[in-house]
Amino acid sequence: MMWVFYCLPCGHLYGLSCIKKWLLQSSSSGKCPRCNTVCAYKDVVLLYVSRLCVAAHQKTSSTRYFPFTEQGFIEFKEHEWSRHLDAYKKYNDVYKRRVDVVEQQRDLVQQMAASKPQWEDLLARVVEMNQRAEKLGQQVGEQEGADAFKRQYRTLRRLNRALDKKYKALEPRADALKRRTNVLAQRCKAYEPNLKFFSEMYKEHLAQHKNNEPCSAAPSSNKH
Known part of the structure; x- marks a missing residue:
């Protein structure tokens, strides 16, 4: 059984009723609700499909296909839940690494902040010695302790x-x-x-299939 998909220029797939609502009936600027790409109704591409294809999230896994059936929805739900758990585990790991880096940066900032008063004091002393040397017509190095302050600075x-x-x-x-x-x-x-998207597409394609079924003959109005 083949169903119809409608693809926006950005590549995202939706049902026709949703696209009409967003691009024709809505007062919005005609953008894809997922990526905000500006789209026009005339650019919608018609696709014929019989199942939903989901790219593998692991290199060793093969591509998964999910037919628009009740069983397909169950399998899709299990697949998405597995992806959710995998993402959650990776998120916790990456978040811990990020916290570690941020703490390192914070420690460095604290060290620089702690040395700032001493830095400013030494700088002020060096400037003061330079000014004093100019007034006295001396070299800064001739003043007592000048070299020590310079080295510390x-x-x-x-x-x-x-x-x-x-x-x-x-x-x-x-x-x-x-x-x-x-x-x-x-x-x-x-x-x-993702579950909501699959469910909406499943319901819409069922409705399309129902509408495409040949109409039964109308009952005769003649009375015998």
Whole structure:
């Protein structure tokens, strides 16, 4: 048995009644509800299918096909639940790694913040010595303790630069883990919407099949 799918230019599939509601009857700007791509009704593509194909979420798994039947819905539900559990497990793992990176960054920020008062004090002392030397017409190195302050200042400056370098080195990893957790969170939330989508498509195609059945002969109005 073949059913009809309607595909938007962005590639997302819906039933015709839903597309008409979104693109013709709705007061919205005519966008796909999933990706917000602007679409026009004239661009809708008609597809003939007999089952729903779901790409495998593991490299070792084969592609799954789910017919629009009651049994197909049960199998699809089990498949989606398995994907949901897998995504939830991965989400927890990635989230823990992300927390670890964020804590490392926070520790680095705290170390830089803790050294800031000492940094500012040494900088002020060096500036003061430079100004005093200019007034006295002396070299800064001729003043008592000037070299010691300079060495401390340079050491602390190198330390802060090293801490800042470590912090910036962690930023790409932190951003990547954040994006990964967002993707997995969306996958965890997709269980109910995916079941609803399959159910709506199943009901709509059943209705289409019913409408396409040949009409029975009308009862005769002649009386014998």
